[in-house]
Amino acid sequence: MIAEIGHFALILALAVAAFQTVVPLIGAERGNRQMIAAAVPATLIQLVLVYVAFAALTHAYLISDFSVRNVFENSHSAKPLLYKISGVWGNHEGSMLLWVFILASFGGAVAVFGDNLPPTLKARVLAVQGSIGFAFLLFIVVASNPFARLNPVPIEGNGLNPVLQDPALAFHPPFLYAGYVGLSVAFSFAIAALIDGKVDAAWARWVRPWTLAAWMFLTIGISMGSWWAYYELGWGGWWFWDPVENASFMPWLVATALLHSAIVVEKRNALKVWTVLLSILAFSLSLLGTFLVRSGVLTSVHAFAVDPARGIFILGILCFFIGGALTLFAWRAPALKAGGFFSPISREGGLVLNNLFLCAACASVLIGTLYPLALETVTGEKISVGPPYFNLTFGPIMLPLLLLVPIGALLSWKRADLFAVLQRLWIAAALAIGLGVLLLVATQRGPWLAPFGMALGAWLIFGSLADLANRIALFRAPIGTSWSRLVGLPRSSLGMTAAHAGLGLMIIGIIAITLWKVEHIVAMKPGERADVGVYAVQFVAETPLTGENYTGRAGQFRIFRGESEIATVVSEKREFKPMGTPTTEVGLHQTLAGDVYVVMGDKTADGARVVRLYFNPLVSLIWLGALIMFFGGALSLTDRRYRVGAPKRKLTPAGVPAE
Amino acid sequence: MRWFLLCLLLLAVPAYAVQPDEILSDAKLEQRARDLSTGLRCLVCQNQSIDESDAPLAKDLRILIREHLTKGDSDAEIRDFVVARYGEFVLLKPRLTPHTAILWATPFLIILAGFIVILRRRKNSGVPAESALSAEEQKALRDLAS
Numbered sequence: 001m002i003a004e005i006g007h008f009a010l011i012l013a014l015a016v017a018a019f020q021t022v023v024p025l026i027g028a029e030r031g032n033r034q035m036i037a038a039a040v041p042a043t044l045i046q047l048v049l050v051y052v053a054f055a056a057l058t059h060a061y062l063i064s065d066f067s068v069r070n071v072f073e074n075s076h077s078a079k080p081l082l083y084k085i086s087g088v089w090g091n092h093e094g095s096m097l098l099w100v101f102i103l104a105s106f107g108g109a110v111a112v113f114g115d116n117l118p119p120t121l122k123a124r125v126l127a128v129q130g131s132i133g134f135a136f137l138l139f140i141v142v143a144s145n146p147f148a149r150l151n152p153v154p155i156e157g158n159g160l161n162p163v164l165q166d167p168a169l170a171f172h173p174p175f176l177y178a179g180y181v182g183l184s185v186a187f188s189f190a191i192a193a194l195i196d197g198k199v200d201a202a203w204a205r206w207v208r209p210w211t212l213a214a215w216m217f218l219t220i221g222i223s224m225g226s227w228w229a230y231y232e233l234g235w236g237g238w239w240f241w242d243p244v245e246n247a248s249f250m251p252w253l254v255a256t257a258l259l260h261s262a263i264v265v266e267k268r269n270a271l272k273v274w275t276v277l278l279s280i281l282a283f284s285l286s287l288l289g290t291f292l293v294r295s296g297v298l299t300s301v302h303a304f305a306v307d308p309a310r311g312i313f314i315l316g317i318l319c320f321f322i323g324g325a326l327t328l329f330a331w332r333a334p335a336l337k338a339g340g341f342f343s344p345i346s347r348e349g350g351l352v353l354n355n356l357f358l359c360a361a362c363a364s365v366l367i368g369t370l371y372p373l374a375l376e377t378v379t380g381e382k383i384s385v386g387p388p389y390f391n392l393t394f395g396p397i398m399l400p401l402l403l404l405v406p407i408g409a410l411l412s413w414k415r416a417d418l419f420a421v422l423q424r425l426w427i428a429a430a431l432a433i434g435l436g437v438l439l440l441v442a443t444q445r446g447p448w449l450a451p452f453g454m455a456l457g458a459w460l461i462f463g464s465l466a467d468l469a470n471r472i473a474l475f476r477a478p479i480g481t482s483w484s485r486l487v488g489l490p491r492s493s494l495g496m497t498a499a500h501a502g503l504g505l506m507i508i509g510i511i512a513i514t515l516w517k518v519e520h521i522v523a524m525k526p527g528e529r530a531d532v533g534v535y536a537v538q539f540v541a542e543t544p545l546t547g548e549n550y551t552g553r554a555g556q557f558r559i560f561r562g563e564s565e566i567a568t569v570v571s572e573k574r575e576f577k578p579m580g581t582p583t584t585e586v587g588l589h590q591t592l593a594g595d596v597y598v599v600m601g602d603k604t605a606d607g608a609r610v611v612r613l614y615f616n617p618l619v620s621l622i623w624l625g626a627l628i629m630f631f632g633g634a635l636s637l638t639d640r641r642y643r644v645g646a647p648k649r650k651l652t653p654a655g656v657p658a659e
Numbered sequence: 660m661r662w663f664l665l666c667l668l669l670l671a672v673p674a675y676a677v678q679p680d681e682i683l684s685d686a687k688l689e690q691r692a693r694d695l696s697t698g699l700r701c702l703v704c705q706n707q708s709i710d711e712s713d714a715p716l717a718k719d720l721r722i723l724i725r726e727h728l729t730k731g732d733s734d735a736e737i738r739d740f741v742v743a744r745y746g747e748f749v750l751l752k753p754r755l756t757p758h759t760a761i762l763w764a765t766p767f768l769i770i771l772a773g774f775i776v777i778l779r780r781r782k783n784s785g786v787p788a789e790s791a792l793s794a795e796e797q798k799a800l801r802d803l804a805s
Contacts, residue, residue, distance in 0.1 A: 235676060235711055242706055344781065356773040364766035371762045381758060384700045386708070386751025393766045523679045601678075610679055 003068050006056025007147040013049035013104075014137040016042055020130030024123035028195075036119050039126040040111045046133060047108040054088075054101045057146050061088050067153040070094060070146045076159035078549045078577065086170030087160050092294065092310075093146035095173060099290070100136045102174070102181040106210075107133065110185060117206060124192035125185075132184055135317045143313050162550065162576035162583050168228040175221030176248055180286040182214025183251060186258060187283035190276045191325060194332040199272040204265035207279065209642050211262060215255045216633040222248050223626035234584040234599045236517065236614045238622060241390045246369045247289035253362040254282040257355045264348050268413060270341070271352070273333050278355070280329060284322040285362070291318050297373065343415040350408030357401035364393040402456055402507065405500055406463020424470055428462035446516065453511030460504030464497045495636030499629045506625030512594075512618035523608040529560075533615030535596050536560040540568075542600070542609070550574040550583075555600040555609065559589050571600040595619050676711050681721055688728050695724050695734055699741060700749050708751060 020042035027035025057070070061084045066072040074091040075084060083090075089098040107129040114122050140146070164170065189207045193199045225245065230238040239245065258278040264271040291297070295311030342348035368385045376382055406428065410421045422429075436455030443450065469475070471493070472485040486494075518533040529538045540556040552574035559567045569587030576583065587598035594617035601610035677696075683689040696710035701717040709717035720741070727737045741749055753759045 237711070240706070344777075352777060356770060356777070360766050360769040360773065363769050367762055367765045371759075375758060379758065382746065382748040383753045383759065384748055384751050385753055385762065386698075386700065386706070388698055388752030389762075392752070393763070397766060397770065521677055521679050521682065604680075612676075 002056050002059050003065065003147045003149065006053040006060075007145065009049045009052040009056070010137060010141055010147075013046050013053065013100075014134065014141055016046040016049060017130045017134035017137055020046055021127050021134055023127075024130075025127040028120040028123045028127070031120075033119075036123040039123040042130065043104075043107045043111040043126050046130070047104040050100055050104040050133075050137075054097055057094060057097060058085065058088050060147075061085065064157065066155070066157050067149055067151070068146075069148045069150045072150055072154050072157045074160055075157040076549065076577070077156060079160060079165075080548055082167065083160055083165050083170060086164075086173075089173050089177075090160055090164050090170070093140070093144045095177075096136065096140050096144050096294070097146055098174065098177055099181060100133060100140065102177050103129070103133050103136065103184060106182055106185050110188075110210075114206075121192055121196060121203075124195055125188045128188035128191045129184065132188075132321065135320070139310075139313050139317065143310050159549075159577065159579070162574070162581045163232070165549075165576070166228060166232055168224050169232070172221050172224035172228065175217050175224060177221075179214050179216075179218030179221050179255075180248070180251060180289060182210060182217055183255060183279075183283040183286050185210035185214070186279040187321075187325070190279035191328065193276060193336075194328050197332060197335045199265065199276060199336050201266050201269055204262045204275065205641065207275075208259065208262045208266065209637055211255060211258050211279075211282075212633050212637050215252070215259055216630050216637070218248065218252045218255060219626055219630050219633070222252060223623050227623050230619070231586050231588055232583075234586055235612065236513070236519075236597050236616055238513065238619070241368070241387045243369050244293055246365050247292045250362050250365050250369075251282055251285040251289060253358050253365070254278060254285055257358040257362075258282050260351045260354050260358075264351050268342065268348055270338070270348055272336050272338065274355070276333065276336070277329060280322075280325045284318075284325070285366075287318045287321060291315060292369070342413070345411065345418050346416045347408070347411045347413045349416075350404065350411050353404060354401065354408060357397055361394055361397045361401070364390065364397060368393070399456075402460060402503075405460055405503070406467070409464070409496060409500060410467055425463055425466055428459065428466040431462045432456070432459035450511055450515040453515070454508055457504045457506075457508035457511065460507060461501045464500040464504070468494075468497045490639055490641075492636040492639040492641070495632040495634070495639070497632070498635060499632030502625040502628030502630075502632055504625070505621045505628060509618050509621030509623075509625060513616045513622070516617045518615040518617075520613040522611055522613065523604045523606075524611045525608045528608075530611070530613060532596065532613035533594075533617075534561060535615060537596065537598055537611075537613050539609065539611060545572055545574070547574065550576045553600075555587070555598075555611075557587050557598045557611075559596050559598075567596075569596070569598055571598050573600060590620060592620060593618065676713055676717075677721065678718070681718070681725065683725055683729065685729075688725075691734060692721070692725050692728055695728075695737060696721055698738075698751050699724075700751050702745060702749065 020039065023035050023042070024039035026032070027038065057068075059065075060068045060071050061075055062081075064071065064075060064077045064084070066075075070091060070093050071087075074094070075087045079087070087094070089095045107126060110122070110125060110129065114125070117125070186207050189203065189210070193203055222245075225248070226238045229240065230236065258275065261271050261275045261278055265275045291311070291314045295314050297311060368389050372383055372385055406425060407418075407421055410424060411418075432455045435458045436451045439451035439454050440448070468486075471489060472482045474482050477485075520530055520532045522530045524530060524539040526539055526541050529536050531537075536559075538558040538560065540558055542553050542555045545552040545554045552572055554570050554572045557569050557571065558565050559569060567589040569589050570585075571587035572585035574583050574585065575581065584599060587600075589596040589598075594615055597614040597616055599612040599614075601612060603609060677693075683692060693710060697708045699709050699720065701707045701709045701712035701714055701720075703714040703716050704712050709720045724737055724741075727740065732740075738750070747753065753762065755763055
């Protein structure tokens with residue numbers, strides 16, 4: 001019964017979404033107040049209906065209702081509660097429902113928090129949101145119903161893929177989707193602005209917080225995925241340039257560009273056409289990501305859909321929204337007035353370069369991901385595009401961008417004095433270069449790229465801090481003055497400093513694990529010791545293991561530094577019910593300086609265990625950096641100008657007072 | 660990485676990539692073997708190098724590479740040998756051919772195009788009128804600044 005309520009709510013939501021798309025759009029065109037005012041209740045009703053559907057499916061998972069096909073195929077009664085919940089979106093139908101759930105939430109947020117938006121703009125934004133909701137609800141209702149029943153009712157379910165039974169992986173899809181789908185708000189604002197024919201500082205100020213929120217979710221979602229890969233897959237890799245990863249990375253790159261270009265629109269009323277285009281592209285890449293992952297074009301665990309009809313449906317949605325948006329852009333963009341001239345050496349100029357490099361980097365990821373598909377379709381020739389390609393294209397493109405970050409952040413608007421900026425950065429530059437030289441001398445035999453990368457990361461960190469120190473007159477004024485200045489700084493500027501420094505930390509972590517990783521693969525018997533880097537690892541014993549829905553073997557390992565024992569870790573090999581699918585749990589001893597990473601492998605012929613030992617220096621900085629970038633975003637989101645609200649536009653004659 | 664999972668599920672052979680008995684005693688040769696392996700695709704796992712893969716086929720290839728290395732073959736010779744056997748698909752770094760020129764060039768052409776657009780825009784817009792201050796304004800500005 002509850003499943004049927006969910007199904008019915010979805011169909012109602014579809015109808016409401018149609019209303020939400022058509023009525024406010026016509027109302028905004030004709031200046032009809034009632035039709036405009038219909039946008040908000042329609043959005044909220046759609047939200048409630050989608051929530052009901054989502055709750056119904058969650059309920060079916062919680063009570064293990066195997067009469068629902070989706071639950072039968074993806075759940076098992078012995079599964080821990082946590083994975084019963086995450087099972088809701090750990091499959092094709094459920095993940096699409098999560099998609100519209102988040103879309104409806106963002107729509108609702110605009111409806112509720114968008115009080116200061118001009119009513120016509122708000123109506124158009126909500127209408128575009130409604131149209132996206134309509135397309136995906138139609139897809140769910142027609143081709144991907146999560147509430148289909150089974151008769152006769154099976155006694156037990158098939159279980160969730162055991163590699164998905166991990167907290168970080170279970171909860172990274174909601175974050176990723178919140179990022180993907182959050183970009184729909186920027187998209188809707190761009191479409192509304194194109195219909196409206198007006199983009200100004202106020203528009204940018206409304207768009208930016210939504211983009212920032214989406215960017216923050218993407219940042220967390222991507223880093224959770226990579227953190228999971230690092231400790232779960234068991235060979236210490238953290239990023240694989242896998243098409244599914246790329247699908248989430250591309251929107252992140254363009255969203256990052258959009259965040260920066262929206263500042264130019266807001267502060268200087270320039271780059272308007274470009275920013276509108278970026279808003280469209282960012283969400284288009286989200287749609288592309290959804291298509292790549294959900295259509296089965298790339299056959300991986302994430303591509304659950306084997307049915308090509310679904311792929312074609314999503315492709316249709318993709319073509320409609322991207323094609324439609326770009327056509328509208330080509331038609332209406334010339335009407336947007338350009339404004340705000342600036343010299344090439346200025347904050348604006350720096351942000352243009354930022355956008356150029358980020359977009360080129362995104363293009364390298366895009367073409368690297370799609371080229372093998374395209375080439376095979378056109379010529380039948382099969383090639384592979386793997387990590388070496390991305391290292392050779394993405395890497396060199398990011399390099400100048402990273403070098404320019406501290407400089408760009410210090411340039412003044414309109415026209416800047418490059419020499420003065422460099423003067424303010426010389427200490428940071430000297431520290432970074434000093435560190436590089438020191439490392440070069442210390443690691444003569446090591447890869448030369450490593451000291452260079454470390455210096456680059458240090459340059460980003462010191463450069464950001466130098467800017468901050470300058471602003472608060474650190475060491476030049478009494479410490480009390482500096483403190484009150486620090487508190488008085490706009491939070492968006494503190495957020496920028498944090499995000500850029502976080503990026504620097506991340507670079508250091510990436511370079512360290514890539515170039516300084518120590519590996520030791522060895523066959524060990526209980527009691528034996530092996531070295532890895534400055535550490536030694538002793539294989540103590542192995543014991544049988546029984547979990548809630550798996551059995552296996554656990555290996556105990558002692559980690560020594562010199563002669564003193566510093567930690568004990570356990571590496572497990574598990575076999576999951578009901579299929580006996582094997583997984584590995586890594587024994588991980590984490591410190592800021594680096595991780596000792598122990599993986600127990602197979603038995604060899606003479607009864608020893610193959611053990612893979614790694615020392616991954618500074619690797620935590622990758623995720624620490626991502627976390628700091630996230631908090632930088634959060635800090636910026638609480639900036640006074642968003643809390644106080646955007647400056648009111650001049651009231652249009654047809655203006656409706658906000659309620 | 661998720662390809663790896665698929666691989667894991669399909670094969671259900673719990674083994675991990677390079678095994679101790681495969682490793683060559685000559686550290687330099689072993690390093691070359693590892694570098695070569697990371698550039699070659701595991702054909703059963705799709706998106707994973709043979710260095711990371713636990714598939715039996717990958718293991719065979721790893722051993723084969725090491726045999727060729729100990730015979731004194733160069734990296735290029737070994738790569739050619741593997742390509743002759745399994746096709747271009749096996750290379751994770753596609754070679755520059757007429758068919759892959761677009762792949763390799765596009766990211767850099769975009770940067771080039773971007774710079775050209777930026778430069779042309781500047782030429783067209785000329786000296787912005789709004790930035791030029793009149794003598795009076797200049798004076799007012801100086802007064803303000805002092």
